[in-house]
Amino acid sequence: MIINWSSAAHKLSQQGQAYVLVTLVGVSGSTPRNSGTKMVISNDDIFDTIGGGHLEYKALKYAKKMLDVAKNAQHNAQHIEHFQLGSHLGQCCGGNATVLFECFAATGVNIMLFGAGHVAKALVPILAQLPCKVTWVDSRAEQFPEDVERYHNVEKVVSETPEDEVASMAENSYFIVMTHNHQMDFAISQAVLKRADFHYLGLIASDTKWRRFQQRYKHRDIDQTQVARMNCPIGLADVGGKLPIEVAVSVSAEIINVYQAEQLRVATLTEQLEQASQQCSALDENAGLASDLVNDLDTNININSATDLTLKNKRRPSSQQGIHWQEFKQLLNTD
Template sequence: MKSSWSSAVNEMTQKGKAYVLVTLIGVSGSTPRNSGCKMVITEQGIYDTIGGGHLEHKIIKFANKLLLIGEHCQQLEHFDLGIHLDQCCGGGTNVLFECFAETRVNIMLFGAGHVGKALIPVLASLPCEISWVDNRNDQFPHNLSNHSNVTKIVSEDPQNEVANMPKDSYYIVMTHKHQMDFDICSKVMGRNDFNYLGLIGSETKWRRFQRRFTQDGITKKQLDRVNCPIGLSEVPGKLPAEIAISIASEIIAFYNAQEDKNQSNKNTSQGVNRNHSQGVNRKITKRVQQQLVENDKDRVTSKNPTSVVRSE
């Protein structure tokens, strides 16, 4: 077992790693811990405890199943602490499992110029993995040890690095040559599985690029996915730091919009209504609490109480 559950939540959120927050939300009879106790389960380890024993073992096992599914979700499970869980406490408990899926973003940044150098520290503080590409080794900072999520790549043909990225990656293009920018963007659009493509430059530069891309067979639909000029117009400024903040703001806004859209599509496809779902959750909680009270009464009136487990 590692540090406290609260520090684990902060750490996992900062790093964008998946975790399950477990909370005892209703107990009756004798239980190892009181209602409100929490623990966190991750692929890397366990943080805090809800009392140990076979109950905790079953909870960890269930949480690991949620981690394998890899989706944001909430599930309410009920455990009776009887002979089936080898617990002598004789109580019962409701356990809320809140699974937070991995949110790390893969970013490839082309260009180690002034703006690139200003942008890296901002991006490195976010839950993402960054591949930083340039064909000039002497342009990179001498020390990147403060940014464990940044990988420096020196490549004679930066556009060829596009093929090494996973699907749904983010690409930021700001090299020292227009032709290199063009070749990189062409490679990214050729993959057609990118999440975001941002190109630094003026509107004039982008109009020229569009004409060339169209001649090369790139469709208008593909071109419409390119963000050029890159960065939020609401964050003005021409200093490298100001441009870096503008670009990072656009990427964060784009990511959040995509997450909201994906969640909305998921809810629609599953026929989920948020208000209805909350109402169902309240009914489930009330029903389980009533069941706990009934179980408590059974323990008083029966010499051979049964144990029911509604969870693997």
């Protein structure tokens, strides 16, 4: 199924994925497409076209750079670039095109959910409505709902060794562990702990299971500071209940709480950096004014020093009275 740029932008926004909207905002002469033509470029795909050729190749290359920057910067960005199709890009149409690049940074979170039991089946429809991408993993293909594909931001993965899937996730990912097998839960959680770059690790477990797991982590020399970061029991304590939907609501509430806290932290840090940048600019401006003042003072001092020196050469010593002999001699010679 071919998706146009507007549908792609809507879908990617819902999934919280980063993408670049490329628009021809101005054209002159002969160009492959008219002004207003758009295309969308994501990390994994391209939607629509601005005419192909070297122009589109350049646009694609620049959009990929913006996406790479967005992974770390985590904020939107805009840029306008002008292209001469003939002299610079070698396209026979020979016109000019002005291209607007609008990069929309990823807003969602990457979640890997292990287990397709009752709680997971109640949890996925909730997560599917959030700005996140869910990778749903289980070793039993028959456990997944038949209509799992209807969730645009959920990917089903059937794996005989679910713990091996941990390595496929990006850093700062969220991991939810609730399989049907305790040993599998331990292997998965151990793999996440060894990575030590997770943002969230939640484990569904009773008190007894959790104590046993903690002892086993110690015996496996797992970093205890990483173990302390785990969320077990999983879910918000204020949202109780044992029904699958009650547990699912509690877990999803905890996920929302965690990623909103991170968004607030990033927003606060960004604001602080902007304020610091403004203060540095103000300091630089003041330093420039101070430098100009010092230069003016130096100039005045030099002028005054020169004037003083001239006056000093002309001024008679305080001990002298009458005319100086050299002046007197000069007068005599003049006569």
